[in-house]
Amino acid sequence: MSDAAALDAPRAAPTAETLLRVQNLSVHFPIHKGLLRRQVGAVQAVDEVSFDVLKGETLGLVGESGCGKSTTGRAILRLTPITQGRVILDGEDITHIEGETLRQRRRKMQMIFQDPQASLNPRMNVSGIISEPLVEHRSLSRKQMQERVYELMDAVGLRRSFANRYPHEFSGGQRQRIGIARALALDPGFIVCDEPIAALDVSIQAQVVNLLEELQQRLGLTYLFISHDLSMVRHMATRVAVMYLGRMVELAPREKLYSVPRHPYTQALLSAVPEPDPRREATRQRIILTGDVPSPANPPSGCRFRTRCPHAFDRCAVETPAFRKLSDGHFAACHLSE
Amino acid sequence: MTDQPIPAGGATPAGGPALVAAPAMPKHRSQWSDVWRQFASHRGALAGMAVFLFIILLCTLGAFIHDVDPQKLDIRAKNQLMSWEHPLGTDNLGRDMLAQIIAGGQVSLAVGVTAMLLSLLVGTLIGVLSGYFRRLDGPLMRFTDLFLALPLLPLLLVIIMLFRDMLRTAFGPESGIFILIVFVIGITSWMQTARIVRGDVLALKEREFVLAAKSIGTPSRRIILRHILPNVLSPIMVSATLGVANAIITESALSFLGLGFPSDFPTWGRLLYDGANFMTLTPDRVIWPGLAISLTVLSVNYIGDGLRDALDPRIRGR
Ligand SMILES: Nc1ncnc2c1ncn2[C@@H]1O[C@H](COP(=O)(O)OP(=O)(O)OP(=O)(O)O)[C@@H](O)[C@H]1O
Ligand code: SF4
Ligand SMILES: [Mg+2]
Numbered sequence: 170m171s172d173a174a175a176l177d178a179p180r181a182a183p184t185a186e187t188l189l190r191v192q193n194l195s196v197h198f199p200i201h202k203g204l205l206r207r208q209v210g211a212v213q214a215v216d217e218v219s220f221d222v223l224k225g226e227t228l229g230l231v232g233e234s235g236c237g238k239s240t241t242g243r244a245i246l247r248l249t250p251i252t253q254g255r256v257i258l259d260g261e262d263i264t265h266i267e268g269e270t271l272r273q274r275r276r277k278m279q280m281i282f283q284d285p286q287a288s289l290n291p292r293m294n295v296s297g298i299i300s301e302p303l304v305e306h307r308s309l310s311r312k313q314m315q316e317r318v319y320e321l322m323d324a325v326g327l328r329r330s331f332a333n334r335y336p337h338e339f340s341g342g343q344r345q346r347i348g349i350a351r352a353l354a355l356d357p358g359f360i361v362c363d364e365p366i367a368a369l370d371v372s373i374q375a376q377v378v379n380l381l382e383e384l385q386q387r388l389g390l391t392y393l394f395i396s397h398d399l400s401m402v403r404h405m406a407t408r409v410a411v412m413y414l415g416r417m418v419e420l421a422p423r424e425k426l427y428s429v430p431r432h433p434y435t436q437a438l439l440s441a442v443p444e445p446d447p448r449r450e451a452t453r454q455r456i457i458l459t460g461d462v463p464s465p466a467n468p469p470s471g472c473r474f475r476t477r478c479p480h481a482f483d484r485c486a487v488e489t490p491a492f493r494k495l496s497d498g499h500f501a502a503c504h505l506s507e
Numbered sequence: 508m509t510d511q512p513i514p515a516g517g518a519t520p521a522g523g524p525a526l527v528a529a530p531a532m533p534k535h536r537s538q539w540s541d542v543w544r545q546f547a548s549h550r551g552a553l554a555g556m557a558v559f560l561f562i563i564l565l566c567t568l569g570a571f572i573h574d575v576d577p578q579k580l581d582i583r584a585k586n587q588l589m590s591w592e593h594p595l596g597t598d599n600l601g602r603d604m605l606a607q608i609i610a611g612g613q614v615s616l617a618v619g620v621t622a623m624l625l626s627l628l629v630g631t632l633i634g635v636l637s638g639y640f641r642r643l644d645g646p647l648m649r650f651t652d653l654f655l656a657l658p659l660l661p662l663l664l665v666i667i668m669l670f671r672d673m674l675r676t677a678f679g680p681e682s683g684i685f686i687l688i689v690f691v692i693g694i695t696s697w698m699q700t701a702r703i704v705r706g707d708v709l710a711l712k713e714r715e716f717v718l719a720a721k722s723i724g725t726p727s728r729r730i731i732l733r734h735i736l737p738n739v740l741s742p743i744m745v746s747a748t749l750g751v752a753n754a755i756i757t758e759s760a761l762s763f764l765g766l767g768f769p770s771d772f773p774t775w776g777r778l779l780y781d782g783a784n785f786m787t788l789t790p791d792r793v794i795w796p797g798l799a800i801s802l803t804v805l806s807v808n809y810i811g812d813g814l815r816d817a818l819d820p821r822i823r824g825r
Contacts, residue, residue, distance in 0.1 A: 302723045302724075305725050335821070351719065
């Protein structure tokens with residue numbers, strides 16, 4: 170990562186190119202009730218989220234279960250309907266494209282899924298799974314197709330002799346490699362990794378992460394790396410974004426976020442992560458959050474974190490804190506971090 | 508880089524030809540030979556297949572070996588027991604039972620298989636469409652409920668009354684009634700299939716591999732063909748085997764009510780019902796057609812079982 174310094178800027182610095190720009194993205198799932206299936210409300214899975222992803226970087230996206238990380242990733246890839254906002258990939262607004270245009274754009278963006286078992290069709294063999302994107306988008310001869318599948322299998326460290334086997338014959342780590350090969354098949358520039366290692370054994374996690382890093386360097390990939398494992402994100406990410414209940418609460422370069430978190434929620438999250446340095450670990454103070462996460466169908470007014478925030482005060486209930494740039498380059502949404 | 512590889516080549520459970528699948532290039536195993544191998548390892552399926560083939564051979568070639576006219580009356584030789592001349596005896600009008608069973612089998616099997624295919628086609632189509640496309644779900648499921656709620660026998664009666672003569676003049680008396688019966692059985696027995704398939708599709712389309720296919724840009728049509736249908740094969744297969752049985756039995760009931768094939772046209776169902784009146788006198792007139800129906804249904808069930816396993820790579824691999 171030689172150009173890590175250049176990527177250190179939290180937002181599109183003039184030198185780095187923005188690959189993906191998400192503006193005020195909202196995804197609300199309507200709730201229908203009653204005999205007439207009238208809409209009685211909406212699950213605000215993602216609400217007014219904005220961020221940029223720079224070419225070649227890994228943007229970590231962290232947050233508790235149910236805070237809308239996967240929904241954000243899926244909305245960006247146009248896999249779930251977008252309620253509001255814009256998604257701009259490579260300078261092109263892809264929020265409203267449909268049909269064949271969308272189909273063509275899908276070559277540029279792919280996804281790696283959390284559960285490698287569920288993300289592979291149990292009735293297709295490895296070469297069938299990896300070649301599906303090729304069948305859909307390229308007109309290759311049988312032989313070229315075979316060759317490309319082998320190439321991809323080599324790239325992710327799968328033996329060529331596995332090509333005719335079925336997913337159930339593999340271990341979790343190998344299945345995830347199949348999923349990665351499929352995502353790479355069309356040479357996408359941008360990949361959403363939706364908790365790609367959460368379902369794997371700890372011993373296998375490192376291997377898959379190393380593979381993802383190696384591929385990123387070799388192919389110049391850009392990742393949106395979704396995870397709830399803060400240590401893994403610290404290892405992988407160039408910058409880190411934190412979500413809470415559908416909103417983005419903080420975004421900063423990795424080192425800054427981990428050393429001086431500005432948002433009370435980030436502070437609480439990080440206080441739960443053990444420090445590698447024993448001296449700092451000795452002084453680590455856990456901030457215990459009380460109460461449950463409110464329902465995204467009926468979020469609190471003002472700051473969504475106020476029901477659990479140890480610093481909450483009057484203003485938090487009435488005014489939604491803006492997600493804005495702070496003096497030290499952080500982005501945060503809290504009235505206290507002016 | 509690689510994680511713990513599954514033991515190399517031949518030692519794997521699915522290794523197929525041992526030691527051949529050595530590192531360099533995979534030997535291109537034909538998928539269908541694997542399917543056949545798994546099918547053949549299912550003893551019930553193999554036995555079912557043998558019995559079913561035997562029944563089919565009996566009904567097709569049997570007519571040439573035992574070439575007695577099933578309609579030939581011989582009042583003097585009525586109600587006979589088994590003999591060389593009449594291997595399965597004769598009925599109360601002296602007609603040869605074996606010849607009648609052979610002739611009836613041709614019709615019953617044809618009706619059973621075609622009606623099953625029709626009902627499977629309709630059921631799968633409606634099930635997949637309503638499970639996959641949310642917009643179609645409501646209307647199609649109401650439509651299915653409607654069919655389930657219809658009183659079947661009166662409906663059959665009306666359909667047959669209305670269309671019998673029309674089809675007879677168009678296709679001749681036998682094919683006309685055949686088409687009518689297959690159609691009637693087919694369109695009144697697809698509902699269970701549709702419901703089961705819909706349920707499975709609803710669950711399947713939330714699976715991540717369908718999402719993966721969408722993210723690749725695979726159009727709905729091919730997602731259904733490539734990812735959904737192969738995964739609902741098991742319930743379809745079960746419906747198919749039950750469907751054959753159901754069709755043969757429904758045809759019997761129709762014949763019994765006088766709505767099926769003309770009375771001089773034997774089917775297994777008709778033979779069974781005709782024989783029921785003489786059960787005390789000549790019980791074998793009930794036993795033979797009953798046995799034929801049961802054996803067919805049973806063997807088809809076993810074949811379906813074996814096919815279901817053979818087409819599932821998770822089971823095949825073991
Ligand atoms: N299709 C849907 N219909 C209705 N609600 C949904 C749908 N998908 C997600 N949600 C809701 O949106 C919220 C965010 O879900 P999402 O899957 O994005 O969370 P997540 O951060 O990825 O959580 P996890 O860590 O568990 O994967 C949850 O409350 C979830 O119940
Ligand atoms: S705005 Fe108020 S409630 Fe929200 S994080 Fe800041 S202090 Fe806490
Ligand atoms: Mg998720």
